[in-house]
Amino acid sequence: MWLRALILSFCHWCNNSFFGHGIRNSVWLFPFVEIFHLLGLGVLGGTILILNLRLLGLIFRNGRVSELARDVRPWLLGSLAVMLVSGFLLFSTEAVKMYGNWAFRSKMTFLLLAIIFTFTIHRKVTTSDESKLSPVWRTLVALISLVLWAGVGLGGRAIGYVTTAATSASIWTP
Amino acid sequence: MWFANFLQWLSNTPFSITMRESTWAEPIVETIHVLTLTLFVGFAVLLDLRLLGVCLRRKKVSEALAQLNPWLFGGFAVMVVTGTLLFSGDPVSFYNTKPPFFVAKMIMLVLAGLNIVIFNLTVGRKVADWDTNPKTPRGAKVAGIVSIVLWVLIVAAGRAIAYVLPLP
Numbered sequence A: 001m002w003l004r005a006l007i008l009s010f011c012h013w014c015n016n017s018f019f020g021h022g023i024r025n026s027v028w029l030f031p032f033v034e035i036f037h038l039l040g041l042g043v044l045g046g047t048i049l050i051l052n053l054r055l056l057g058l059i060f061r062n063g064r065v066s067e068l069a070r071d072v073r074p075w076l077l078g079s080l081a082v083m084l085v086s087g088f089l090l091f092s093t094e095a096v097k098m099y100g101n102w103a104f105r106s107k108m109t110f111l112l113l114a115i116i117f118t119f120t121i122h123r124k125v126t127t128s129d130e131s132k133l134s135p136v137w138r139t140l141v142a143l144i145s146l147v148l149w150a151g152v153g154l155g156g157r158a159i160g161y162v163t164t165a166a167t168s169a170s171i172w173t174p
Numbered sequence B: 001m002w003f004a005n006f007l008q009w010l011s012n013t014p015f016s017i018t019m020r021e022s023t024w025a026e027p028i029v030e031t032i033h034v035l036t037l038t039l040f041v042g043f044a045v046l047l048d049l050r051l052l053g054v055c056l057r058r059k060k061v062s063e064a065l066a067q068l069n070p071w072l073f074g075g076f077a078v079m080v081v082t083g084t085l086l087f088s089g090d091p092v093s094f095y096n097t098k099p100p101f102f103v104a105k106m107i108m109l110v111l112a113g114l115n116i117v118i119f120n121l122t123v124g125r126k127v128a129d130w131d132t133n134p135k136t137p138r139g140a141k142v143a144g145i146v147s148i149v150l151w152v153l154i155v156a157a158g159r160a161i162a163y164v165l166p167l168p
Helices: A002-016 A018-024 A029-055 A065-093 A095-099 A102-127 A135-162 A165-169 B002-011 B014-021 B025-051 B061-089 B091-095 B101-121 B138-164
Strands: none
Touching: A002 A018, A002 A065, A002 A095, A018 A029, A018 A065, A029 A065, A029 A102, A029 A135, A029 B025, A029 B138, A065 A095, A065 A102, A065 B025, A102 A135, A135 B025, B002 B014, B002 B091, B014 B025, B014 B061, B025 B061, B025 B138, B061 B091, B091 B101, B101 B138
16 A cells, blocks of 8 residues: 555656646647657667567578677667656656556556566577577567567557547647 | 549548547557557668668678568558558548648658668669678768658657647
C-alpha cells in the first residue's frame, strides 16, 4: 500500500512540476515532444528489430551477431534515452490520469520487463560467441524480445484510445 | 475540380463509409501504420546512417542495401496500404486540413522517392568503388542526410495530420 501512495504522490508531483505544467499549457510543446517520441520509436524499433531478425537468421546472415550488436548499440542506447526522456515529459502532463490508465500501466510493466531482458539475457546472447549457442535458445530469446517490445508499443498506442478523445484532440481546435 | 469530385466520390464508397463508421477499423489500421514505423523508418534511417558512415560500418554498403531492401520494400508496402486505408476513411478532410499537412506529407514522400532515384543514378551506381570504405563519398552523405531530414518531416507531418483532422 505504501508503494501505491508513493507512486501516486510522484504522479502528483509530476503533474505540478514546471515541465508538466508548462507542456500542458502550451499549444506547441506537447506535439513537439511527441514527434521526438515517434522518431525515437522508429530508431529504437529499427535497432531492436534488426538484432532480433539477425538472431532469427533472417538478415545479415553472413556476419556475426556480436558484430551487428556492436554496430547498432550506440543507436539503440541513444534512441532509448530519447524515448525515456520524451516519454517521461509526455507522462508528466497528465501523470495522475495515467496512474489509473490500464493501458499505461501495462505499457510500463512491459517496458520494465523489456529493459531488464534487453540488458541481461538479450545482451548476453547478442554479444557472446554464437557457436556456443543453440539455435533454439537464440530463436527463443529473439521471440521473447519481440513480444516484450511489441507489448510496449501496443500499450503505448492504446493509451490514446483509453483516455477520452477530447484531451488529445482539443490541442488544435480553435 | 475533377479531383475534388473524385475525393467526394471516394468518401461515399461503402468501403470508405465502413472505414469511417466501424469502431475497430481505424484504431487497428492506425496501430499497424504507427508500429510499422519501426520497420520502415527505422531501417531506412539505419541505411542512411550507413551512407553517412556512422552505423553498420563493418558492413559493405552494397551488403547493407541488399540485406535491408527487401524489408524496406515490405515495410513500405504495409505503410502505403494502411496509409491509403486511413486516408480513404475521410479523404475530403485529409486533403483540406489547415495547415495542409497531408499534402505536405505527400509532396515530401515524392521528394524522398526522387532522392532514392538520384542516388541510384549517381553515386549509388559506382557503389563498388567505395563499398568497403567506412568513409563514404560526399554524394552518399548528401543522399543520407536528405533522406533522414525528409523522413523526420514526413513522420512529423503524419502526426500533425491527426491534430488538425476534424473529430469524428
